[in-house]
Amino acid sequence: MTQVHSTAIVDPKAQLDTSVTVGPYTVIGPDVKIGAGTTVGAHCVIEGRTTIGRDSRIFQFSSLGAVPQDKKYAGEPTQLEIGDRNTVREFCTFNIGVPGAGGVTRVGHDNWIMAYTHIAHDCQVGNHTTLANNTTLAGHVHLGDWVTIGGLTGIHQFVSIGAHAMVGFASAVSQDVPPFMLVDGNPLAVRGFNVVGLRRRDFSAARIAAVKQMHRLLYRQGKTLEEARTAIDALATEVPESAGDVALMSGFLTHATRGIAR
Known part of the structure; x- marks a missing residue:
């Protein structure tokens, strides 16, 4: 049987797997679905058309x-x-979407989301991200896989941050951040590329060298964005092992809508 504390209020229409645990004073609405092995702490409110997958841990409040x-x-x-x-640590707030933009706020798998994080309507958060305390995502923000966001950081609506990028502590992000880059500050500045993160994810030396070259082409050689993109595309032939990383960068630059952080 589902383990629901006697003080919790779970609507009879809610769909909770039998292995779900619900803490005291939590309120769960009728359109909520929660998968196997997930635990919900005390004093939480889960409402709206919300689906939560397996083996997640939702902390109190x-x-x-x-x-x-x-x-x-x-x-x-x-x-x-x-x-x-x-x-999902304490005091986090995730909102449902709005019509006209897909209407779905989505958080992927294996994310580490720390206290007081806000994820606004229609945000799309990938997999394996780390969002430190007081990270604030405005509406329609997109985060790629393995993104790391430092604490007390605000991200402007419609901004995209590419996979494997890292944003430092207390930053103001109002432009798109390309994959692999290391940025921080207010105003935001590119400081390098996320070499430590790539090593932790077992990127080979050849792939890391290709990412380093992409950083140089974008930020160190005085090229226009179009010139840099053309030179980056050529890396797929020069370093075949990096073809997937080059495609990731090239696609991001093609579809950037707010201008990239420079």
Whole structure:
């Protein structure tokens, strides 16, 4: 049987796996679905059309699935989707989406999300991200896989941060951050590339060298963005092992909408 504390209020229509644990004074609404092995701490509110996957841990005082902080929202049936094996620490707030942008706020798998993090409507968070305390994502933000965000960082609406990028402590992010880059500050500046993170993820020496060259082409050789992108594309032939990394960078630069952090 599902282990629900006697003081918790779980709507009879909510769909909780029999192995889910719910702590005291938590409230779970009728449209919520929670997968096997997930634990929900005390004093949480999970509402709206919210789905949470397997083996996640939701700590106390979190609010998941509340209506978006968007004046245009008028009660439409939008959603929040949270994947498997996520850790969501205290006082986090994740909102459902708004119509016109897909209507789904999505958090992937294996993310480490620390206290007081806010994920606004229609954000798309990848897998294996780390969001330190007080990370604030405005609406429609996209985070790629393995992104790391330092504490007290604010990210402007519609910003994209590419896979394997790292944003330092107390930064203000108002432009897109290309994959692999290391940025921080207010105003934001590119400090290098995330070599420590790539080594931890077992990138080969050849792949790391190719990422280093991509950083040089974008930021150290005075090229226009189009010139840098053309030179980056050529790396796939010069270093075949890096073809996937080059494709990731090239695709990101092609679709960047807010201008890239320079």
